[in-house]
Amino acid sequence: MSNLRPVICVVGARPNFMKMAPILRAMAAHIPPLPVLLVHTGQHYDKDMSDRLFEDLRLPRPDVNLEVGSGTHAIQTAEVMRRFEPIIDAHTPSCVAVVGDVNSTLACSLVAVKKSVPVVHIEAGLRSYDRAMPEEINRILTDQISDRLYTTERTAEDNLTREGIPSNRVCFAGNVMIDSVVFGRANARGAKDTLQACNVDPLVLSHPFGYGVVTLHRPSNVDDPETLRALLGVLDEVAASLPLVIALHPRTRSNIERFGLMDLIDSARMVLLPPQGYLEMLGLMAGATVVLTDSGGLQEETTALGVPCLTLRENTERPITVEQGTNILVGRDRDAILGAVHDILTGNGKRGRVPEFWDGHASERITADLYRWLKHRPAEIASRTVTN
Known part of the structure; x- marks a missing residue:
């Protein structure tokens, strides 16, 4: 043809x-x-x-x-x-x-x-x-x-x-998104290399429980100052048990600064990174203990990687990641978030499987x-x- x-x-x-x-x-x-x-x-x-x-x-x-x-x-x-x-x-x-x-x-x-x-x-x-x-x-x-x-x-x-x-x-x-995960996994950048490239001390990765990865970008989570304040407060509580690496979307960083919320970021336990390339994010997720996100794509990628995912939304257009994968919908519910993190850190977290195709x-x-x-x-x- x-x-x-x-x-x-x-x-x-x-x-x-x-x-x-x-x-x-x-x-x-x-x-x-x-x-x-x-x-x-x-x-x-x-x-x-x-x-x-x-x-x-x-x-x-x-x-x-x-x-x-x-x-x-x-x-x-x-x-x-x-x-x-x-x-x-x-x-x-x-x-x-x-x-x-x-x-x-x-x-x-x-x-x-x-x-x-x-x-x-x-x-x-x-x-x-x-x-x-x-x-x-x-x-x-x-x-x-x-x-x-x-x-x-x-x-x-x-x-x-x-x-x-x-x-x-x-x-x-x-799922073609998983095609890219399979393709990129061999070349994914290690978390230590990514942090060093961002001039961050990689000692945060040596915590006994490892580290968590966070991404936030949806307007419903980051455009309202009180909503964003509450989420950052919960993340601060999570970081008391598990250091967090936060890849900040430009919209989110701008709003944190505009709303005067930067003081809620404890730099000793919450590492802020600029937007990362695909291979850096893939490496960060693959080595993470848990991923907390409002991204649709990360719900799929974590399921493919076998990494627990807590989705900071009330719903998902990717229900298979909940039904078969590693994803849990926790919304912005403080108790649900902290409870899920506790389960993961104590070895009782959700275990999923990779869906068909x-x-x-x-x-x-x-x-x-x-x-x-x-x-x-x-x-x-x-x-x-x-x-x-």
């Missing part, structure tokens, strides 16, 4: 990079290779949160960078759409492949479907059932307008079925199916035209 038009692959924010990297490798290795045009919307533009990921994941540099930058949800989505439309016009792709649930995912899908270009959604069908989360809206709408939907867990198809999406559009392929080969399954689907799609369209 040498005449296949390019697949436009879209990335925009940090989680997209980890998901798209193995897909691009699989497309290049497929026989025949699938031609690709990599478009970076520039939704995340901080060097520590974007450029380093391309290096760590061995992602090729984008063919196109829309350089959208930050803004409100409406402004960012509209600007991605405005800048993405000429790319479709110029390249007439066979399809547009999007991953995850960020604003770029929905924006590029909307442009594609209105230009009659097939949309392929990788990581489809995940639901938190919390429509206050912008990502939930992005997930629902992207799935509704997608032509081919790849799921990470079998229950995701149940969500899609309830929303009226026929099963012949859905393919259970596994979280094996490092999801991207290969997606690529093989996508090739077959694109190959037969022209005949399918011709058949519909004759029938109509």
